[in-house]
Amino acid sequence: MNRRHFMRTGLAVAPALTLAGRLFAAPPGSPRFLCVFLRGGYDCANFLVPWSSSFYYEKRPRIAIPKPDPAIMDGALALDADWALAPAVRDSLGPLYQQRQALFIPFAGTEDLSRSHFETQDSIELGQPLQTTRDFSSGFLARLAGTLSGAAPIAFTDTLPLAFKGDAGIASISLQRAGKSPFDATQTAALRGMYAGGHLESAVTEGLELQQEVAQAMQEEMQAANRGAISTKGFELTAERMARFMRTQYRLGFVDVGGWDTHVNEGAAGGALATNLNSLGKGLVTYAESLGEEWNNTVVFVLSEFGRTFRENGNGGTDHGHGSVYWVLGGRVNGGRIAGEQVRVAHETLFQDRDYPVLNNYRSVLAGLFGTMWGLGPQQLEVIFPGARPLDLKLV
Amino acid sequence: MAALAALALVGCASTPPGAPTAAASPDMPWLERLTFGVNSAVLAQYRKLGRDGFLEAQLHATDERLPEAVSQDITQLAIGQVDAARLVLGLAAEQKRINALPDGTEKQAARQKFNDQGNQAAYEARRRELLRALYSPAQLKEQMVWFWLNHFSIFEQKGNVRWLMGDYSERAIRPHALGRFRDLVMATLEHPAMLQYLDNAQNAAGHINENYARELMELHTLGVDAGYTQHDVQELARVLTGVGIAGAEPPRLRPELRGYYLRDGAFEFNPARHDFGAKTLLGQPLTHHGFAEVAEAVDLLVHQKACARFLSRQLAEYFVGDDPPGALVARMAQTFQDSDGDIAAVLRTLFTSRELAAQAGRKFKDPMQYVLSAVRLAYDTRLIENMHPVTGWLVALGEPEFGHQTPDGYSLQDAAWSSSGQMSRRFEIARTIGSGSAGLFDPENGGPATVVGFPLLTTPVYYGVLEPSLSAPTRNALQRARSQQEWNLYLLASPDFNFR
Numbered sequence: 001m002n003r004r005h006f007m008r009t010g011l012a013v014a015p016a017l018t019l020a021g022r023l024f025a026a027p028p029g030s031p032r033f034l035c036v037f038l039r040g041g042y043d044c045a046n047f048l049v050p051w052s053s054s055f056y057y058e059k060r061p062r063i064a065i066p067k068p069d070p071a072i073m074d075g076a077l078a079l080d081a082d083w084a085l086a087p088a089v090r091d092s093l094g095p096l097y098q099q100r101q102a103l104f105i106p107f108a109g110t111e112d113l114s115r116s117h118f119e120t121q122d123s124i125e126l127g128q129p130l131q132t133t134r135d136f137s138s139g140f141l142a143r144l145a146g147t148l149s150g151a152a153p154i155a156f157t158d159t160l161p162l163a164f165k166g167d168a169g170i171a172s173i174s175l176q177r178a179g180k181s182p183f184d185a186t187q188t189a190a191l192r193g194m195y196a197g198g199h200l201e202s203a204v205t206e207g208l209e210l211q212q213e214v215a216q217a218m219q220e221e222m223q224a225a226n227r228g229a230i231s232t233k234g235f236e237l238t239a240e241r242m243a244r245f246m247r248t249q250y251r252l253g254f255v256d257v258g259g260w261d262t263h264v265n266e267g268a269a270g271g272a273l274a275t276n277l278n279s280l281g282k283g284l285v286t287y288a289e290s291l292g293e294e295w296n297n298t299v300v301f302v303l304s305e306f307g308r309t310f311r312e313n314g315n316g317g318t319d320h321g322h323g324s325v326y327w328v329l330g331g332r333v334n335g336g337r338i339a340g341e342q343v344r345v346a347h348e349t350l351f352q353d354r355d356y357p358v359l360n361n362y363r364s365v366l367a368g369l370f371g372t373m374w375g376l377g378p379q380q381l382e383v384i385f386p387g388a389r390p391l392d393l394k395l396v
Numbered sequence: 397m398a399a400l401a402a403l404a405l406v407g408c409a410s411t412p413p414g415a416p417t418a419a420a421s422p423d424m425p426w427l428e429r430l431t432f433g434v435n436s437a438v439l440a441q442y443r444k445l446g447r448d449g450f451l452e453a454q455l456h457a458t459d460e461r462l463p464e465a466v467s468q469d470i471t472q473l474a475i476g477q478v479d480a481a482r483l484v485l486g487l488a489a490e491q492k493r494i495n496a497l498p499d500g501t502e503k504q505a506a507r508q509k510f511n512d513q514g515n516q517a518a519y520e521a522r523r524r525e526l527l528r529a530l531y532s533p534a535q536l537k538e539q540m541v542w543f544w545l546n547h548f549s550i551f552e553q554k555g556n557v558r559w560l561m562g563d564y565s566e567r568a569i570r571p572h573a574l575g576r577f578r579d580l581v582m583a584t585l586e587h588p589a590m591l592q593y594l595d596n597a598q599n600a601a602g603h604i605n606e607n608y609a610r611e612l613m614e615l616h617t618l619g620v621d622a623g624y625t626q627h628d629v630q631e632l633a634r635v636l637t638g639v640g641i642a643g644a645e646p647p648r649l650r651p652e653l654r655g656y657y658l659r660d661g662a663f664e665f666n667p668a669r670h671d672f673g674a675k676t677l678l679g680q681p682l683t684h685h686g687f688a689e690v691a692e693a694v695d696l697l698v699h700q701k702a703c704a705r706f707l708s709r710q711l712a713e714y715f716v717g718d719d720p721p722g723a724l725v726a727r728m729a730q731t732f733q734d735s736d737g738d739i740a741a742v743l744r745t746l747f748t749s750r751e752l753a754a755q756a757g758r759k760f761k762d763p764m765q766y767v768l769s770a771v772r773l774a775y776d777t778r779l780i781e782n783m784h785p786v787t788g789w790l791v792a793l794g795e796p797e798f799g800h801q802t803p804d805g806y807s808l809q810d811a812a813w814s815s816s817g818q819m820s821r822r823f824e825i826a827r828t829i830g831s832g833s834a835g836l837f838d839p840e841n842g843g844p845a846t847v848v849g850f851p852l853l854t855t856p857v858y859y860g861v862l863e864p865s866l867s868a869p870t871r872n873a874l875q876r877a878r879s880q881q882e883w884n885l886y887l888l889a890s891p892d893f894n895f896r
Contacts, residue, residue: 118802158794160815173817183823187882190873191823194890200760200814207820 031373032246032297034253034287035141035163038280038304039121040260043318044325044356045310046273048104048338049076049084050345059311063268063318075269079104082345083338088274092281096288096329100336103395107342107359108326109306115320117261120305125162127363129387140366142166143384145252148374153252156242161254171206175214175241182215183208217244235283243290246298260304264315284329296331299373299396301366303327307356323356326365328395339393340365364391372396423447424861425756428896429715430454430747431535433769434861435776441533451747455740457534457574465779466531475520475562481662483563484588485644487556514558521562522797523783529768531779540573540739541565542764543714545797548584548616549805552798555592561798564589577707577737578698581616585694588641588662594803597640599633601671609633611803617697619706624678631675635682635693638670639663656686665690704732708742713808715746717755724751757865757895760810763793765896766822770829770888771836773858774851780836781846789825793818823889830884850881853888866892 049065050056057064065086068078076084077094083104085094096102111130112123123130127140141163145151155164155172164170183191188208195204221240235257246253259276266273284302288295303326308318328335340360343349351357367381367390381390422442427434430451441459442450453459462470470476494510497503525545529538545565552558568583568590584590591597594608609632614620642664649657649668656667665687675682677693678700684692697703708728712720728745735741746752761769767789771780780786790796793813795806806812828834830850837847866874870890877883887893 118804158817159812169816171817172815173820183827186876186878187885190876190886191889194867194869194873194886196869198891200819200891203814203816204819206816207818208823210816211820211824 029297030251031299032251032253032291032294033373034242034246034255034298034300036280036284036300036302037121037125037161037163037254037256038260038302039117039256039258040262040304041117041120041306041308041320042260042277042304042324043262043266043273043308044106044304044323045307045318046266046268047086047089047277048079048106048325049086050082051076051078051084052082053345055346056310061312062316063266063271063312065269080338086274086277087269088277089281092278092285093327093329096285097336101288101331101333102327102329103333103335103337103339105326105328105340105360105365105393106338107323107356108303108340108362108365109322109324109356109358109360110362111358113322115306115322117305117320122162124303124305124362127163127366127385132386136162137165137167139163139165140363140384141252141254142168142170144370145170147376147380147383148252151252152250154245154250154254156238156245156253156255161256163254169202169206171210173207173210173214175238182211188212213245214241217241220244235279236286239283239287240290243287247291247294262308263313263317263319266317288329288331298330299333299369300329301326301369302329303362309354310350310356311354321355322351323358326360326362328369330396333396334394339395340391360391360393361388363388365393365395368392369395424865425896426747426753428769429752429759430539432529432539432765433772434857435772436855436857437533437777438535439857439860451744454534454536455574455744455747457537460532460534460537462528463531463777463779466527470524470527473520473524473562475517475524479661480560480563480567480588481642483559484556484641484662487559514556517562518552518558518798519783519787521565522787524562525565525797526768526783526786529764530771531777536743537573540743541570542797543711544569544573544580546800546805547710548580548590549800549803550589550593550798551801551803553801557589557593557798560587560589560592563587572739574740574743575738577703577732577739578694580739581612581694581698582691584616585612585639585690586660586663591639591641591663596636599637599639600669601634601637604630604633604637606630606633609636612636613697615803615805617706618700618702619709622700622702622706628678631677632693634671634673634675635677635689638666638668639687639690640666640669658687698737699733701729701733704729704737708732710808711742711746715759716752717759718809718811721751724749757892759896760814761894761896762806762808762813763790763795763822764797766894767793767825769893769896770826773853773855773862773888773893774829774884775836776855776857778847781839782836784840785828785835789828792821792825822894823885826888827881827885830888831881850884852880853884858887862887862892866890 045056046063046065051067065076068076068084074090075087077090078084079097085097093102110120110124112120114120123134125139126134126136128134128138139162141153142165145153146166146168153164153170155161155170156175157172158174160170160172164172191208192205195201238255242253242255257280262273265271284300287300291298304324306320306322307324308321310321313319343357343359349357363385367385367388370376370384371381371390372392373396381388422439424434427438427442431438441453445453490510494503494506497506525541529542532538548569550557550561550564552561564587568587569580572580572583594611595605596608599605599608606629610629613622613624613629613632618624642659642662646657646659647666647668653667656665656670658665667686670686672685677696680696682689682692705725708725709720712725712728716724724746727749728742731742731745767786771786787796791799800806830853832850833845833847837845839846870886870892873886873890874883877886
C-alpha cells in the first residue's frame with residue numbers, strides 16, 4: 001500500500017449523509033483504520049525480544065524468552081539479527097511479518113512520565129500536548145473523525161473511550177456482551193419516537209441499529225457454526241465480529257484489550273503474558289481473514305500506555321516502565337521490518353536506568369501515518385495532534 | 397387474566413379513572429432526586445411530614461427502620477459476624493497455609509475454596525447495600541452511602557478487598573455519610589480496605605509509596621487542579637508512613653517510640669515505619685508528630701477552600717446536573733466551610749436551592765439509580781428474594797458496586813452512561829424487568845419462585861407520580877403498546893423514566 005493507492009479513492013470530501021457521523025456510502029477502497037489499545041502496559045520486551053542483547057538475558061533470569069533456534073520449531077522467531085517474535089505469536093504474527101503485512105516500532109510511546117495507567121492512558125487517548133491543560137472532551141480519534149468527512153467511526157467498547165470523545169456522538173457497542181434478540185420494527189419505532197428531538201436521539205437510533213446488526217452477525221455466526229466452522233471465543237470472537245462491521249459500513253474503529261499489568265508471575269515462553277499475546281495474535285489474524293479483500297485497505301495499529309521495567313522484579317513480573325513497542329498491520333502496509341529510531345538494548349541506553357526510552361513519539365508516528373493514509377496536510381494534522389511534528393516512517 | 401385487566405387500564409392510560417389528580421401530587425422531581433425512586437413509602441412519609449419535615453428527616457436519617465424481613469436477612473449474613481481485625485489476620489494465615497501446600501489437587505481445591513469464600517463475602521456486601529438502598533426509609537442517606545463509596549472508591553479485585561468491603565461500607569462510610577467530611581476521610585484512611593487498595597500499608601520511611609497520598613489530595617479532598625505540587629504529594633506520603641494494617645503481634649519498639657504506637661482493630665500506626673523528619677504541606681510546616689501529624693495534615697486538607705469547592709461541585713454534579721450552576725456550588729462551598737464540613741448542611745443548601753428545581757427532569761439516571769428505581773416502581777415495597785439479577789444488571793450497565801478498577805470512581809456525568817450501546821442495553825434491561833419476574837423472586841437457596849409473571853407498573857405511584865407529567869411522545873408510545881409487557885418496556889425505557 002502506498003500513498004497513491006490510498007489517495008486514488010481514499011478521500012471522502014462530500015459531507016456525510018449521516019446520523020451521528022455514520023456513513024451510508026463510502027467510496028470503495030477508502031482506508032480503514034482500527035486502533036487496538038492494550039490497557040495495562042504490556043511487556044513489550046517479552047513480545048519483540050531483543051535477542052542479541054546479553055543484558056536482556058542477564059536482567060531477566062526467570063522470565064527471558066530463550067533465543068531463537070532454527071532447530072526449535074515452536075520457539076522464538078528471529079526477525080533479524082537483533083529482534084525475535086515471542087513464541088506465543090510465532091504462528092499468528094510470524095506469517096504476517098514474513099508476508100510484509102506487519103511491522104513493529106520499538107522505543108515508541110509518550111513523554112508522559114507519571115507511570116500511572118490512568119494518567120497515561122488518558123493522555124494518549126486525548127493526544128494533546130502534555131504542557132497544556134487537558135481538554136477531556138476531545139480525543140485524537142474524534143478529531144481525526146471530524147477531519148475526515150464520512151469517517152464512520154465506531155468503538156467496540158462498553159463506554160465511549162476518551163479517544164473518541166468529541167462533539168459528534170460516536171457509536172459504541174461491546175461485541176462481547178451483545179444481546180441476542182433485537183427489538184422488532186414496531187418496538188424500535190416506538191423507542192426511537194420517545195427520544196426524537198432530544199439530545200439522546202442519535203445515541204438511541206444508533207444503539208437500536210447496532211443492536212440489529214450485532215444480532216444479525218450472531219445469527220450468521222450460528223449458521224456458520226452449524227456448518228462446522230470452529231467456534232471462536234475471547235478476543236478472536238470480538239475480532240471476527242468487528243470485521244463484520246469494519247468491512248462494510250465503518251471505517252474508523254477502536255477496541256481495547258485488558259489484562260497486561262503483569263507485576264507478578266508473567267511467565268516467559270509460556271505463562272500469563274504468553275496466553276494473552278497468543279489470543280491477541282490469533283484474533284488479529286482472524287480479523288485480517290474475516291475482512292477479506294478489505295484487509296488490503298486496512299491499517300491496524302496496536303499500542304499500549306507504556307512499556308514495563310526492563311529488569312524483572314522480585315515476583316517474576318515487571319513493573320510500570322516507559323518505552324513500548326507498537327505494531328502496524330495491514331494487507332498493504334510497508335511491513336516485514338522494524339521501523340523508527342532505535343538504539344542498542346544495553347544498560348547505558350535504558351531510560352532512568354530502568355526502562356526502554358521513547359524515541360518515537362506516538363503523536364508524531366500517528367500524525368505521519370494519518371497524513372499518508374488520508375493525504376492530510378499540515379493544517380489538518382495540526383488539528384488532530386496540535387503541536388506534533390509528523391514523523392513519516394513510511395508505514396504504508 | 398391479570399394481563400387483560402392491565403391492558404384495559406393501558407387503553408386509557410392518559411385519563412385513568414379514579415387516579416389521584418395532579419394537584420394532589422407532591423413535588424415529584426424533588427422527591428425523585430432525594431430518593432432512589434419514589435414509592436408508596438416515600439409518598440406516605442412525605443404526606444405525614446410535609447416538605448420541610450421530609451427534608452429534615454432525610455438529612456438526618458431519623459428513620460432507618462427496615463422491614464422486619466430485611467433486617468433479619470441482613471443480620472444473618474456471614475459478613476456481619478466477623479470482625480475486620482480477626483478477618484485480616486485469618487486471611488493472611490490461610491493464604492500462607494495454602495501457599496505452603498505442595499502443588500497439586502489439594503492446593504488447587506484450597507485455592508478454589510478460598511476464592512469462593514471471597515466471592516461470597518463480596519456478594520453479601522453488595523446484597524446488603526442493595527437491600528438497604530431499595531427498602532430503607534432513609535433514602536438520602538442510602539444515596540450518600542453510594543456516593544461516598546464511589547468517592548472513596550475501592551476495587552474488589554485488589555488484595556483482600558472482597559472480604560473487607562462489607563466492613564468498609566458498614567464502619568468507614570455509613571456512620572459518616574451525612575456527618576462530618578473530616579470523619580469520613582479519617583475513617584477511610586484508617587480502614588484496611590483502603591490501606592490495601594491504595595497501597596499505604598506498604599508505605600514506610602525509606603520505602604515511600606505515593607499512591608494513597610496522591611489520591612487523598614487529587615480524588616478525595618482537593619481535586620486535581622487545586623494548586624498542590626508533586627512536592628506536596630511527596631511530603632504527604634512521608635506523613636502517611638507507618639499508617640498500615642495490624643499484624644498478629646504488636647511490633648517490638650524502642651522505648652522512645654512506644655508512646656506513638658496505635659492499634660485499633662485492623663488499623664495500626666507503627667512509629668518504627670514512620671518518617672519523623674520535619675515536613676511542610678501546602679506551604680505550612682506541620683507541628684505534630686506521629687499519628688497526630690496525620691490528623692493535622694488531614695485537618696489542613698479538609699479546611700482548604702479548594703476542598704469545600706471540590707466536594708460541593710461533586711455533590712452538585714451527582715444531584716443537580718453535569719455542569720452545575722457556579723452560584724449554587726459557591727453557596728454549598730460556603731456552607732461547607734461555615735459548618736466545618738457538615739455534609740447534611742451542605743445538602744440542605746442544595747435541596748432548598750432554586751437551581752435544583754430549575755434542573756428538574758434533566759439529569760440522566762446512572763445505572764444504579766436506574767436499576768433501583770425500576771425495581772422500586774415495579775415492586776414497590778414488596779421485597780425481592782434474589783439480588784443476583786440486580787447485580788447482573790449493574791454489571792451489564794457498567795456500574796457494579798466495588799467494581800471500578802481505578803480510584804477515581806464512576807463518572808458523575810450523563811455522557812458516561814448514555815452512549816449508543818448503553819442505550820440499547822438499557823432498553824434490553826427495561827424489557828427484562830417489564831416482561832417477567834426476572835429471577836427476582838427465585839429464592840437464593842432454591843425452591844420455587846414466589847412471584848411469577850410480569851409486574852404491573854400501573855400502580856397508584858405511577859398514576860400519582862409519573863403519569864401526570866408524561867411527555868406526549870411517551871404517551872403516544874404507551875398507547876401503541878400491544879401487550880402489558882410491551883407497555884412496561886416503553887415506560888421503563890422512556891426518557892420520562894430515565895431522567896430525574
